[in-house]
Amino acid sequence: MAEQLGPTAARFTHADDALTVLDPYKRQSMSVVTGFGPTNAPTAGTLSVMLGIVELQRRLGAPMTVVISDLGAWNSRNVPWQTLLQVRDQMFAFLVAIGLNPDGAELRSHLDHANLVRAGRVARYLSRADFQEHRESLLELYADHGLLGSETGVVVDSLYTVADILGPFEGGAGDVLMVSGVEESYFTDLARLVLHRQAGAGDLSLGWQGGIGALYFRVLEGLAGYPKMSKSIPASSIHLNMAPAEITDRVMRDDEASQAPLLSAIELSSGWDATDITRAREAFADRLLRPGPWRQARREYCRSFTQFAETWQWCTR
Numbered sequence: 001m002a003e004q005l006g007p008t009a010a011r012f013t014h015a016d017d018a019l020t021v022l023d024p025y026k027r028q029s030m031s032v033v034t035g036f037g038p039t040n041a042p043t044a045g046t047l048s049v050m051l052g053i054v055e056l057q058r059r060l061g062a063p064m065t066v067v068i069s070d071l072g073a074w075n076s077r078n079v080p081w082q083t084l085l086q087v088r089d090q091m092f093a094f095l096v097a098i099g100l101n102p103d104g105a106e107l108r109s110h111l112d113h114a115n116l117v118r119a120g121r122v123a124r125y126l127s128r129a130d131f132q133e134h135r136e137s138l139l140e141l142y143a144d145h146g147l148l149g150s151e152t153g154v155v156v157d158s159l160y161t162v163a164d165i166l167g168p169f170e171g172g173a174g175d176v177l178m179v180s181g182v183e184e185s186y187f188t189d190l191a192r193l194v195l196h197r198q199a200g201a202g203d204l205s206l207g208w209q210g211g212i213g214a215l216y217f218r219v220l221e222g223l224a225g226y227p228k229m230s231k232s233i234p235a236s237s238i239h240l241n242m243a244p245a246e247i248t249d250r251v252m253r254d255d256e257a258s259q260a261p262l263l264s265a266i267e268l269s270s271g272w273d274a275t276d277i278t279r280a281r282e283a284f285a286d287r288l289l290r291p292g293p294w295r296q297a298r299r300e301y302c303r304s305f306t307q308f309a310e311t312w313q314w315c316t317r
Contacts (some may be wrong), residue, residue, distance in 0.1 A: 002137070002232070004019075004022045004024075004059075005022075005060075006054065006055055006057055006059055007055075007063060007274075008055040008059050008157040009051040011048070011054075011217055011218055011268065011273065012215045012217055013182065013217070013218045013219070014182050014185075014215075014216040014219065015213075015214070015216070016123045016185065016188065016213065016214040016215075016216070016239075017178060017211065017213045017214065018173075018213040018214060018215050019209055019213070020213055021175035021176070021177050021211055021212070021213035022151075022213065023279070024028070024156075024175065027060070027062060027250075028175030028178070029173055029175060029210075030060075030062050030173065030174065030177055031064070031065065031168035031173040031175075031176055031177070032056065032057075032060065032062050032064040032065070032172075032174045032176075032177045032179060033064075033065045033067070033165050033167070033168065033176055033177070033178050033179070034047060034049075034053055034064070034065070034067070034092055034166055034178070034179040034180060035066060035067035035068065035161070035164060036049070036068055036069070036178070037068075037069050037072070037073045037077070038068050038070055038073055038084050038087035038088040038091055039073050039079045039083075039084070039087070040068070040075050040083075040084075040087065040239060040241070041087065041090075041239045041240040042091070042094070042239060042312070043201070043220075043228055043229045043230065043236075043238065043239045043240075043269075044237065044238050044239075044265040044268075044269040044305065045219070045229035045230070045237065045265075045269070046085075047226065047240065047269040047305075047308060048218075048220055048265070048268035048269040049097065049181065049217050049218070050094070050098060050100075050270075051052055051181075051269065051271065052179075052217055052269070053066065053095075053100065053131065053179065054095075054098060054100050056100040056179065056180060057100060057101060057104060057105060058099075059099075059249040061104070061228060062105070062177070063105075063106075063168070063173075064105040065105065065106045065108070065164065065167060065168065065251070066095065066102060066106070066108075066112075067108060067109065067110065067115075067161075067164045068088040068091050068092060068104050068105050068107075068108075068109045068260050068304070069083045069109070069110050069136070069160065069161065069164075070085060070088045070109045070110050070111060071109070071110035071111055071160060072110050072156070072157035072160045072161060072198055073157070074153075075150075075152075075153030075154070075157045075173075076153050076154045076156075076157035076228065076264075078292065086316075087171065088109055090196060090312065090315045090316055092107050092164050092216045093315035094240075094311065094312055094315045095107065095232070097276065097314070097315055106107045110160050113235075114170075115160065115163050115164060115167060115275060116160075116163075117294050118166065118167060118170060119159045119160050119162070119163035121158065121206065122163055122194045122198075122206075123291035124204070125193065125194045125197040125198055125201070126159075126162075126190060126193065128195060128269060130190060131154075131155050131158060131190075132139065133187035134190050134193075154253070155269070157188075158162035158187065158190060160173070161187045162187060162190045162191045162194060165178050165187060165191040165212065166173070166191055166194060166208065167171060167180040167190065167238055168268075169195070169208035169209070169210055169250075170206075170208065173210060174209075174211075175210045175211045176189070176191075176211075176213070177211065177212075177213050177214070177258060178212060178213070178214040178215075178313055179214070179215050179216075179217070180214070180216060180217065181219055182216035183219065183228070184216075185214065185216060186222045188212060188214045191212055192212050195208060195210070195212060199262060210283035212241050218268065218274045220264050220265060220268060220269070221260065221261040222236030222237060222260065222261060222265055223236055223237060223250065223257070223261050223262070224236065224257055224258055229261065229265075236252060238250045238265070238305065238310035239259070240308060240309045240313075241309070241312070242309060244302070244306045244309070245307055247273055247302050247306055248302045248307065250291070251298050251301060251305070252298055252299070258289065259284065259294075260284075261299070262298060263280065263281065263284045265301065266280045266297065266298075266301050267280075267281075269305070269308075270301055270304045271304055271308070272303070276300075279293075279297070280294075280297040280301075283296070283297045284297070
């Protein structure tokens with residue numbers, strides 16, 4: 001995979017049949033699908049994925065669909081509608097500002113007639129048991145924090161996203177590469193079920209053919225011991241709506257549970273080159289004997305993340 005993706009490959013921890021669709025002889029008919037939830041300003045974890053998507057677009061040069069899941073998030077999370085719309089539009093502008101080429105990507109939301117129709121058409125191939133078997137691993141965590149919408153809403157959100165993944169087949173693509181966090185792998189599983197079942201449905205088939213591969217980004221661990229840096233759990237993250245003083249306060253805390261996640265944040269969401277990242281790794285490894293260099297690395301990361309935060313704020317204009 002390193003041959004196809006180059007340095008970008010280091011951003012991924014899991015591949016699921018990705019090499020098949022990345023085969024150079026098949027790449028001409030491949031489309032990439034990815035997306036983001038607009039529940040809040042991007043955390044360092046979301047920023048790491050956004051930077052990875054920009055790198056992937058440059059590396060592959062394949063058609064790409066980037067979905068901001070406004071309607072899906074409305075159904076699956078307890079966030080006001082106007083907040084979702086505001087963050088959605090800001091995300092579109094921010095992705096372009098950090099380097100995504102809009103000429104090579106379709107940027108859309110779930111307020112898309114074709115995708116809503118497609119979601120309605122694929123629903124017949126899935127059962128309630130399918131959604132119970134293939135579900136997000138962090139649902140219980142979100143439920144404990146009062147963040148989830150209704151059970152039906154979570155299913156509806158899944159249908160929209162499955163339709164997102166399958167969209168390129170409707171347009172004639174030969175293969176799809178799904179790119180997401182590993183906690184969202186269940187979307188890929190559900191899309192494959194639909195693709196397989198409709199192919200064997202006779203007169204009820206949609207006529208879609210091809211394969212689905214997946215690449216899963218490295219999950220950015222949450223601060224303070226949380227398993228993931230999540231927009232929905234403020235204590236777990238730093239995000240782009242924070243003021244510089246807030247970013248500094250969170251990054252410069254010395255609690256041991258946050259130190260490894262902060263190194264991961266530097267590796268994935270700083271925008272630094274390989275030399276600077278190597279220097280930060282060395283400072284982290286030696287932090288107990290020589291705390292100064294690690295504190296300096298974190299200060300520099302504060303500046304880098306603050307620059308992204310300033311770009312995010314500029315995208316409200």
